[in-house]
């Protein structure tokens with residue numbers, strides 16, 4: 418960090434230099450669309466230069482200019498233990514010495530599958546390379562199993578970028594409207610005929626779901642949902658909505674919990690464990706790979722045994738079950754299981770962060786509604802006395818105020834998620850030191866709005 422000259426009041430820091438990031442971003446834009454390999458990284462909805470990250474340890478990121486930031490992205494979820502966690506690093510190093518890919522089965526895949534089935538109650542699991550692959554494969558499986566073509570998802574939920582799921586989708590698509598125009602499908606290149614096989618209902622609206630099921634249930638292969646939404650900002654399901662979700666199973670519809678974000682984050686059995694859900698299939702990603710590319714889907718044996726080579730639904734992957742990725746996932750899940758207090762610690766930090774943010778916003782006269790569960794949190798820049806339960810309620814948030822607040826935080830060394838409609842993630846490496854630094858920075862950032 419640059420030291421401000423003595424004439425500058427110390428609570429208004431000089432913004433750190435971004436010369437190196439700017440240079441890298443210019444080079445990146447010449448060779449990669451938008452200069453990034455995943456859209457939200459480009460800072461489009463908050464403006465400014467995305468920081469190019471050189472390294473990450475514990476709760477901190479260090480950018481190409483040498484500035485350190487308290488990290489609230491955690492690689493968008495995977496780094497629940499913090500960056501560069503010793504047991505995970507050691508497991509990857511040990512695996513590396515045995516070779517990086519075999520194209521044949523290995524012990525790591527068996528061990529991780531045994532651990533995942535034991536922790537989650539899924540009877541069978543198949544590993545893929547990303548969350549997108551997991552949801553895409555689970556839907557094909559549900560269609561193969563039921564012989565039905567339609568699927569149903571919820572407005573503002575994000576399930577990766579497979580064609581049929583880019584309909585009324587959340588995450589980067591919620592702040593990408595200028596590029597696309599508001600419509601379903603949410604992306605160019607998705608044929609309307611294909612998108613027409615995806616039905617959309619409102620999250621947390623049990624009556625709408627019941628009505629749609631009454632009318633179309635017999636044509637629907639699967640209902641896929643985020644059990645706690647992270648990709649429209651954090652939205653928490655009501656018990657009535659969860660009950661309606663479970664009723665779809667009575668119509669022979671496969672209920673798919675997309676736990677790519679919440680799996681192993683909200684508890685050892687994700688949101689499913691926390692909320693007592695009974696999905697037929699579950700999708701995982703992010704934490705299950707411990708920072709390396711892994712996704713997975715699993716569930717009841719009766720359905721999973723439709724997957725090739727056991728059954729007729731084809732799904733394959735050259736690097737699936739990669740030994741380095743399995744080692745990172747195993748080390749991460751083993752650590753989570755070995756530290757039963759960890760989830761309570763994460764929740765305590767997040768609860769204090771939420772209370773502090775609300776309190777400071779109120780003192781500064783900034784309208785704010787904070788949703789949080791476990792180690793996930795979104796600070797919506799809107800006054801919603803009745804709470805925010807749906808994307809429609811989150812949408813009026815003041816994205817300009819959010820963007821300004823984000824920039825003021827960044828200038829003070831706090832790296833928040835660069836979009837109003839994302840969750841932030843607290844890791845086990847976040848301590849009181851980072852909590853206090855964050856609230857101090859937030860106090861200054863509110864004052865400047």
Ligand SMILES: *Cc1c(COP(=O)(O)O)cnc(C)c1O
Nearest residue numbers: 547548549575576577677678702
């Ligand atoms: C991140 C995410 C995905 C997509 O996973 P990728 O690994 O980015 O393909 C799917 N569903 C949910 C709920 C997610 O948060």
